[in-house]
Amino acid sequence: MGGLLDYLPGESIIHRLNPLVKLILSFGLCVSCFLSDSIIFVLSVIVINILLSMMARVFARTLLVFLSLIKFSTLLFIIQILCVRQGEILLNLPLGLYITDKGLMFSLLFISRLIAAAMPLSLTLSVTRVVDIANVLVSKLRLPYKYAFALTAAIRFIPLFSSEMAGIMEAQTARGVDFETKNFLKKIRLLLPLCAPLLISSVRKVEGSAISAELRGFNLRGGSSGYKQYPFKAVDYSALCLCAALVVVSVML
Amino acid sequence: MLRLDGVHFSYNTEGQGIQDVSFELKSGEFAAIIGENGAGKSTICRLCNGLLKPSSGTVTVAGFDTSNAKTSRIARDVGFLFQNPDRQLCQSTVREEIMFGMGFAGVSEAEERCSEMLELFGLDGKKEPFGLSRGERQLVALASVLAREPGLMILDEPTTGLDYMECTRIMDHITRLNENGTTVLMVSHDMEVVLDYAHRGLVLSGGRLIGDGSVHDIMRDAALLSKASLLPAQIPALAVAIGGRFIDIDRADDMASIVEAEANALAGDSRGEF
Numbered sequence: 001m002g003g004l005l006d007y008l009p010g011e012s013i014i015h016r017l018n019p020l021v022k023l024i025l026s027f028g029l030c031v032s033c034f035l036s037d038s039i040i041f042v043l044s045v046i047v048i049n050i051l052l053s054m055m056a057r058v059f060a061r062t063l064l065v066f067l068s069l070i071k072f073s074t075l076l077f078i079i080q081i082l083c084v085r086q087g088e089i090l091l092n093l094p095l096g097l098y099i100t101d102k103g104l105m106f107s108l109l110f111i112s113r114l115i116a117a118a119m120p121l122s123l124t125l126s127v128t129r130v131v132d133i134a135n136v137l138v139s140k141l142r143l144p145y146k147y148a149f150a151l152t153a154a155i156r157f158i159p160l161f162s163s164e165m166a167g168i169m170e171a172q173t174a175r176g177v178d179f180e181t182k183n184f185l186k187k188i189r190l191l192l193p194l195c196a197p198l199l200i201s202s203v204r205k206v207e208g209s210a211i212s213a214e215l216r217g218f219n220l221r222g223g224s225s226g227y228k229q230y231p232f233k234a235v236d237y238s239a240l241c242l243c244a245a246l247v248v249v250s251v252m253l
Numbered sequence: 254m255l256r257l258d259g260v261h262f263s264y265n266t267e268g269q270g271i272q273d274v275s276f277e278l279k280s281g282e283f284a285a286i287i288g289e290n291g292a293g294k295s296t297i298c299r300l301c302n303g304l305l306k307p308s309s310g311t312v313t314v315a316g317f318d319t320s321n322a323k324t325s326r327i328a329r330d331v332g333f334l335f336q337n338p339d340r341q342l343c344q345s346t347v348r349e350e351i352m353f354g355m356g357f358a359g360v361s362e363a364e365e366r367c368s369e370m371l372e373l374f375g376l377d378g379k380k381e382p383f384g385l386s387r388g389e390r391q392l393v394a395l396a397s398v399l400a401r402e403p404g405l406m407i408l409d410e411p412t413t414g415l416d417y418m419e420c421t422r423i424m425d426h427i428t429r430l431n432e433n434g435t436t437v438l439m440v441s442h443d444m445e446v447v448l449d450y451a452h453r454g455l456v457l458s459g460g461r462l463i464g465d466g467s468v469h470d471i472m473r474d475a476a477l478l479s480k481a482s483l484l485p486a487q488i489p490a491l492a493v494a495i496g497g498r499f500i501d502i503d504r505a506d507d508m509a510s511i512v513e514a515e516a517n518a519l520a521g522d523s524r525g526e527f
C-alpha cells in the first residue's frame with residue numbers, strides 16, 4: 001500500500017496546475033487557518049481541502065489523511081481541553097479536572113487548525129511529483145539545487161523509512177515478539193530496541209543515496225540544468241487570485 | 254509439519270500474490286522453493302509463519318492453523334531467517350542478540366544454549382552485531398533463530414550477498430540441523446545451493462506451483478525450469494548434455510560422478526565395448 005504522501009497520477013485541473021502555484025495555494029490555506037480566529041472559517045478551509053481533493057480525484061486518500069488526523073487530534077483535544085482552566089465550567093470531572101467553555105472552544109479551534117493546515121500538504125504531494133517541486137523551486141524561486149534536493153529527499157524518505165520499520169517489525173514478530181499487546185508501556189519497551197536497526201539502515205540508505213548522487217554529477221547541476229519548463233497559465237493566475245482572496249478573508253474574520 | 258491446502262493470497266495494491274498452492278512438508282524434509290522474481294516465493298514463506306494470512310485455503314504449521322494463531326506463538330516452533338539480517342538484529346551485543354529470541358520462546362536454559370551457539374558459529378558474544386561483516390551478521394541472525402531449536406526453519410534467500418565460504422558455512426550448519434530432524438523450507442535463486450543442499454524442489458511461476466519433486470529430477474527438467482525463468486545448475490546441465498553418449502551419468506549431481514562415468518565410458522571405448 002502506498003504512503004499518504006505518495007504521488008497519485010492524474011489529469012485533473014489540480015494536477016495540471018503549476019507546481020509552484022500548488023505550493024503557494026497549499027501555503028495560503030495553511031496560513032489562513034492561523035490568521036483567522038473563527039472556527040467556522042477554519043472548518044470552511046477543511047471543506048475547501050475536501051472539495052479540491054474531489055476535483056483532483058484523490059478523495060479516498062484525503063479521507064484517509066483526514067481520519068488519521070482525527071485520531072491524532074482526538075488525543076491532543078483531550079489533553080488541551082483538560083489543560084485550559086479559564087472560562088465558565090461546563091462539566092466537572094473526577095481528580096479536580098473540569099471542562100470550561102473557553103477550553104472547549106480553544107481545543108476545537110486548535111484541532112481544526114491542525115487538520116486544516118496538514119491536509120493541503122498531503123493534497124499537494126498527492127497531485128505533484130516531488131521532482132517537479134524540486135525543479136520549480138530551483139527554476140522559479142532560484143533556490144540552490146542542494147536545498148531543493150534535501151527537501152525532496154526528506155519527503156521521499158518518509159515512506160521508505162516507514163516501509164523499513166514495517167520490515168523490522170515483521171522480522172521481530174517472526175522471532176516471537178508480540179507487538180499486539182494492549183499494554184502501552186510494554187509496547188514502547190518492545191519498540192525501543194528497534195530504533196537501532198532503523199537508524200543504522202536509514203543512515204546506510206542515506207549514505208548510499210548521497211554517494212550515488214555524487215557519482216552522477218550532483219554538484220554539477222545548476223539552475224538551468226532542468227529541461228522541463230513550468231510556464232504560468234490563466235488557470236494558475238486564477239488559483240493565485242483565489243488564494244489571495246482567501247488569505248484576505250482570513251485576516252478580516 | 255507444514256501443509257498448504259488450496260491457498261490463495263493477494264496483495265491489495267501491488268504484487269500478484271499466489272493462487273491455489275497446495276503442498277505438504279513432512280518432518281525432516283529439506284525443500285527449496287524456486288522461481289522467477291515475483292513468483293510468490295517470499296509470500297509463501299510469510300504465509301507459513303503467519304506473517305500473512307491466506308485469502309482462502311488453509312496453512313497448517315506445527316498443528317496451528319495460521320489464520321487463527323498469532324505469529325508470536327507460531328514463532329516458538331517456526332524459525333524464520335530473512336534475507337536481510339539487519340532487520341532481525343536489534344541488540345547491542347551478539348550474546349544479547351542470541352538471547353533475545355529465546356526470552357520470548359520461554360527457554361529456561363537460555364544462557365547455556367546461547368554459549369553453545371556462540372561456540373558452534375565461532376562468534377564473539379561481546380561484539381556489537383552491526384560492526385560485523387555481512388556474513389557474520391547473517392550467522393548471528395541464524396544463531397539467534399537456531400538457539401530456540403525450532404521444528405521448522407524457513408530460510409528466505411539465506412545466502413544472498415555471501416561469499417562461497419560464508420555460504421558453505423551457513424548451509425552446512427543448516428544441513429546438520431536437518432540431519433538432526435529439523436524440517437527446512439528454503440527460498441533460493443542459487444541453483445547450485447539448491448542442488449547441493451535441498452532434497453525436494455517446489456517450482457513457482459506466476460503465483461502457481463508448477464512443479465514439485467526431487468531436486469534431482471527438477472534440475473533435469475529444462476522445460477519446467479524455463480517456464481519459471483530458471484537455468485538448471487551447471488552439473489546436471491552438463492550431465493544432461495553429455496548423458497546421451499556416456500552411460501550411467503544422467504543421474505550425476507556432482508563433478509566426481511561425471512568424471513568417473515566418463516572415465517568408465519572411455520575405458521569401455523578403448524576395450525571396444527562402447
